[in-house]
Amino acid sequence: MSKIAGAVRRELVRVLRERYQTSAGEERKMLLEELVRLSGYHRKYAITVLNGRSRRLPATGGGRKRGRPCVYDEAVRQAIIVLWEASDRVCGKRLKAAFPLLVPALEAHGHLHLDTAIREKVLGASAASIDRLLKPARQVTTPRRKRLATALRKRVPVRTFSDWNDPLPGCMEADLVVHCGDTVAGRFVHT
DSSP states (O other): OOOOOOHHHHEEEEEHHHHHHHTTTTTHHHHHHHHHHHOOOOHHHHHHHHTTOSSSOOOOOSSOOSSSSOOOOOOHHHHHHHHHTTTTTHHHHHHHHHHHHHHHHHHTSSSSOOOOHHHHHHHHOHHHHHHHHHHHHHHHSSSOOOOOHHHHHHHHHHOOOOOOOOOBBBBBBOOOOOOOOOSSSSOOEEE
């Protein structure tokens, strides 16, 4: 049987997923084989889809978010952005090293007001976490490097090993250095 269309496949997965999650043993095996036959999915991917853990198809339950839970919320990210701007947008490692001096100074001058919980999270953040939290702000504020305009690149001559035709063979240019000390009297060397 040929593969079925995307909308029909999603509906089939939704219906089979509900039955698959409430069944056990031979019935699950039969449902899995039916999905593989009708959809053309690989068996392991079909198991993932039926368990509700696929990224492509929306899970209707049973799936869980992978990875570690978020430690730093939006308030921590905004505080780190303020500190990053105050330190002239340095990298995460240098910003982390500046936190013990920078946070109290900004708080003392009224530029930053942090709760104790947020303050502890900001001071406890690693350099990698700081860089990860600053990534969206960097994309907005840092312009992308542009290549030289095509017309300018065409005007700058670039020579390869076969392009050196001038001056013609037989001519020579040389720069000499005299190693004589303070005086040219006596013997000395030219290089």
